[in-house]
Amino acid sequence: MTDADFVFLQxxxxxxxxxxxxxxxxxxxxxxxxxxxxxxxxxxxxxxxxTALGKKxxxxxxxxxxxxxxxxGKPVQEKIx
Amino acid sequence: xxxxxxESTAASYSYLRGLLWIPxxxxxxxxxxxxxxxxPLRHAWVFVACVLAAGAAGLAITRxxxxxxGRVTPSSRQQVRAAAATIIGVALxxxxxxxxxxLDLPVNPTAASFALFVLTYxxxxxxxxxxxxxxxxxxxxxxxxxxxxxxxxxxTDNIGLVIAGVAAIVTGIFDHRLLVRTFGSPxxxxxxxxxxxx
Numbered sequence: 001m002t003d004a005d006f007v008f009l010q011x012x013x014x015x016x017x018x019x020x021x022x023x024x025x026x027x028x029x030x031x032x033x034x035x036x037x038x039x040x041x042x043x044x045x046x047x048x049x050x051t052a053l054g055k056k057x058x059x060x061x062x063x064x065x066x067x068x069x070x071x072x073g074k075p076v077q078e079k080i081x
Numbered sequence: 082x083x084x085x086x087x088e089s090t091a092a093s094y095s096y097l098r099g100l101l102w103i104p105x106x107x108x109x110x111x112x113x114x115x116x117x118x119x120x121p122l123r124h125a126w127v128f129v130a131c132v133l134a135a136g137a138a139g140l141a142i143t144r145x146x147x148x149x150x151g152r153v154t155p156s157s158r159q160q161v162r163a164a165a166a167t168i169i170g171v172a173l174x175x176x177x178x179x180x181x182x183x184l185d186l187p188v189n190p191t192a193a194s195f196a197l198f199v200l201t202y203x204x205x206x207x208x209x210x211x212x213x214x215x216x217x218x219x220x221x222x223x224x225x226x227x228x229x230x231x232x233x234x235x236x237t238d239n240i241g242l243v244i245a246g247v248a249a250i251v252t253g254i255f256d257h258r259l260l261v262r263t264f265g266s267p268x269x270x271x272x273x274x275x276x277x278x279x
Binding site for chain 1: 087090091092094144147148149150151152153154155156157159264265
């Protein structure tokens with residue numbers, strides 16, 4: 001996805017609004033997401049988009065998780081080598 | 082959550098907004114009834130009014146989903162895939178219509194072409210769910226049964242529109258139920274209607 005709003009992320013992650021808000025603030029401070037506050041039909045709406053750095057980091061994160069997953073499937077002896 | 086599950090959940094959101102199918106399904110049925118000159122639907126302006134009402138209902142439903150389930154912009158890759166699926170689906174739809182009519186086949190080209198479009202579109206975008214396969218597969222089989230030869234072409238078309246309309250409504254109900262199961266009830270107490278945090 002290109003971007004999503006706060007409600008969609010809350011629905012997808014299952015986090016409470018306080019928890020998600022705290023995570024997003026940290027990600028914004030690190031320059032990984034861009035947060036835009038706007039109004040849609042007079043109602044406040046928070047839109048979140050990954051920055052270029054965020055996309056790069058998340059790709060690396062998934063890569064590392066996949067690597068760990070592959071390692072966990074191998075026998076112990078092989079892992080030690 | 083697995084990466085693929087997370088990605089497919091986000092991608093499927095737009096397609097699971099099933100209530101959007103309902104005005105479309107009603108419109109197809111209304112079109113058939115209009116062709117049959119049934120009651121007030123024999124006047125062309127009534128159909129135009131129904132199209133406008135369906136458009137307004139579509140906007141209201143989109144707004145409802147936006148407020149309760151959020152808004153998301155699909156990636157450019159997903160948008161290209163949806164556009165390609167639409168083009169292929171429409172081409173197949175016209176292909177079936179053209180073949181059936183030019184060869185004077187005893188099938189129902191309207192039902193078959195709608196079914197083929199929906200099946201192709203879902204298969205190429207987010208993948209077919211069991212209910213899509215059952216509902217639209219049944220419509221496709223019904224449309225392709227060589228049992229429509231005894232009817233006038235206009236009657237065949239109108240019955241096809243009714244079948245497609247009912248299938249669209251049923252698909253919408255199942256899609257919406259799947260969305261609620263995946264993303265939770267629309268009345269989630271923890272969701273902030275203001276959407277302003279972060």
